[in-house]
Amino acid sequence: MNAVMNDKNTGAATSAREYLTFRLGQEEYGIDILKVQEIRGYETPTRIAQAPAFIKGVTNLRGTIVPIVDMRLRFACAQADYDAFTVVIILNLRERVVGIVVDSVSDVMELAAENIRPAPDVDSAIDAACIRGLGSVGERMLILLDIERLMSGVDMGLSLATD
Template identity: 40%
Template sequence: MAEEQLVTFSLGSEEFGVDIMRVQEIIRIPPITRVPNAPVYVEGVINLRGNVIPVVSLSTRFGMTRAEETELSRIIVVQVQAKVFGIRVDAVTEVLHLDSDSIEPPPPIAVGVDSQFIRGVGKTGERLLILLELDQIMGGD
């Protein structure tokens, strides 16, 4: 049986997952430098060991209310194709193994999140995880 390994995180009351193979690292939130004329969901850029990478606020990108930064807030540094960028999340919850047959296609109407960003919904026990399609996060606009 095939399974996926996911990094799970929260945004508000929702729980999301991304493929661990796309994650380079998870860091605390450093100072973020704003970039003029950037899309509203791009918070700015950070210096990560000499590399300047953009940081995306997933809450803003998904049209959700953004929570205040806390001690648990993190940036998940991901690589999609040749792009490296950070996604700002409220908290990283765990690394999870999920059987492929526990993943269903996205529902026709995804509550609160544009369906182009969702590749599926994972079920683990009583929890539902929204699995993100990272290729779409920086695309589009």
């Protein structure tokens, strides 16, 4: 939800966005809340033969077949155990529904543009074009993902409809 807030001191309008925050290992990520359809507990999906390792399989969500992507495997994180905190975030991306497995969901955080910095140009498992920036609130640092771009990358093996 894009919000316009007035700065108390200047009266100037500033744009803010809400991000759903989640954890993968020690890192905290944020994705645009408008892309999130729902959050569900982890259930073992049906495996698809010859799919990339990070695509855990598919699940039937009220009649819709949803591919499930394990973000820990996608980002080359150490393998974590599936436990009571493991969740699947169901995303609605360009008319396509995709689920992502994460260690846990933290909260929804509103970030103003001035709290977002460009991501440093470093080699990582995440294509730099898929990182919107780094958000900071107090001591917390969030890696803000362009989840739609990340999920539509050629290496994902998922075809999202184009505009």
